[in-house]
Amino acid sequence: MARKKIALIGAGNIGGQLAYLIASRELGDVVLLDIPAKEGVAKGKALDIMQNGGVDDFDCKIVGTGDWKDAEGADLLIITAGIPRKPGQDREDLIGVNLPIIRNVAENAKKHTPNAMAIVVANPLDAMVYEFKKVTGWPRNRVMGMAGILDTSRFSFFLAEAAEVSVKDVRTTVLGGHGDQMVPLISYSTINGIPITEFLPKETIDSIVARTRKGGGEIVKLMGTSAWFAPAAAAIQMATAIFNDSKRVLPCAAFLEGEYGYEGIFMGVPVVLGKDGVEKVVEIPLSPEEKEALAKSAAAVKSVVEICDRT
Ligand code: APR
Numbered sequence: 004m005a006r007k008k009i010a011l012i013g014a015g016n017i018g019g020q021l022a023y024l025i026a027s028r029e030l031g032d033v034v035l036l037d038i039p040a041k042e043g044v045a046k047g048k049a050l051d052i053m054q055n056g057g058v059d060d061f062d063c064k065i066v067g068t069g070d071w072k073d074a075e076g077a078d079l080l081i082i083t084a085g086i087p088r089k090p091g092q093d094r095e096d097l098i099g100v101n102l103p104i105i106r107n108v109a110e111n112a113k114k115h116t117p118n119a120m121a122i123v124v125a126n127p128l129d130a131m132v133y134e135f136k137k138v139t140g141w142p143r144n145r146v147m148g149m150a151g152i153l154d155t156s157r158f159s160f161f162l163a164e165a166a167e168v169s170v171k172d173v174r175t176t177v178l179g180g181h182g183d184q185m186v187p188l189i190s191y192s193t194i195n196g197i198p199i200t201e202f203l204p205k206e207t208i209d210s211i212v213a214r215t216r217k218g219g220g221e222i223v224k225l226m227g228t229s230a231w232f233a234p235a236a237a238a239i240q241m242a243t244a245i246f247n248d249s250k251r252v253l254p255c256a257a258f259l260e261g262e263y264g265y266e267g268i269f270m271g272v273p274v275v276l277g278k279d280g281v282e283k284v285v286e287i288p289l290s291p292e293e294k295e296a297l298a299k300s301a302a303a304v305k306s307v308v309e310i311c312d313r314t
Pocket of ligand 1: 017124
């Protein structure tokens with residue numbers, strides 16, 4: 004039986020961490036692809052990780068490359084190609100520089116890996132994944148964005164810390180675009196089934212919601228570039244659910260075709276992830292306030308998507 008082949012498009016901070024996680028969990032073989040000028044970085048990271056196999060006890064073939072031909076036959080693409088944020092920038096500020104990059108990636112994906120599934124990570128996420136789908140013409144089950152798992156993991160961590168409980172017991176969900184208007188859902192967030200309102204006062208929860216919305220920016224401010232450990236882990240959770248056909252219910256950016264009242268845009272919603280990718284978009288009832296917050300987030304997503312459509 005063939006091993007899975009995963010092509011990581013972008014061999015930067017997230018790409019390198021993705022390669023390490025895939026190798027150490029033996030999820031499949033990896034192609035670590037960057038622009039020709041960064042081929043040495045891709046090859047160097049590939050060697051560094053493979054040389055770790057004897058110490059950490061894993062087998063994995065990683066090919067560092069600047070050539071899309073090496074990606075041919077990939078089952079899955081995880082796309083981080085693009086420029087990350089600098090302090091003071093919103094994700095939306097990256098559209099000008101990252102739009103030509105995602106177009107180039109999508110053209111190559113269409114040509115070299117026409118049957119692959121794609122998880123887009125590059126920002127501004129909801130617009131990048133939209134453009135990727137538009138250029139490739141791939142169906143919605145095969146194209147998805149990683150954001151919701153990361154946003155919920157931040158939300159869960161802040162709640163666990165404040166409530167002084169294990170983060171393993173915190174279950175949260177976040178809807179909407181991967182921007183400061185995202186909608187952390189208090190009504191669907193529990194500590195092993197117990198509403199978080201039983202553990203924390205409203206003011207604390209409100210300040211955690213605000214911190215979650217700017218959770219990425221907090222890290223950019225500290226490091227001068229964006230996060231990579233949690234983003235890579237989140238994309239790997241999606242890949243694992245697909246490879247194992249686990250039918251996990253996870254928040255991902257999915258192309259909406261009327262769900263939640265939206266059509267033709269990607270937004271974070273709970274989906275069922277299995278061997279066919281996004282197998283189902285799960286719709287949950289929302290309060291009038293939650294609907295209003297989602298509408299604001301959708302408007303922010305649409306304003307960036309419009310830039311894609313008119314540029
Ligand atoms: N094809 C392949 N790789 C590319 C291309 C391209 N057309 N254009 C740029 N890249 C590569 C860069 O050369 C760089 O090595 O993408 C890599 C991005 O790596 P980093 O700069 O380290 O950025 P990273 O932290 O990995 O984040 C990547 O994901 O979360 C988002 O906001 C983040 O948009 C950013 C992306």
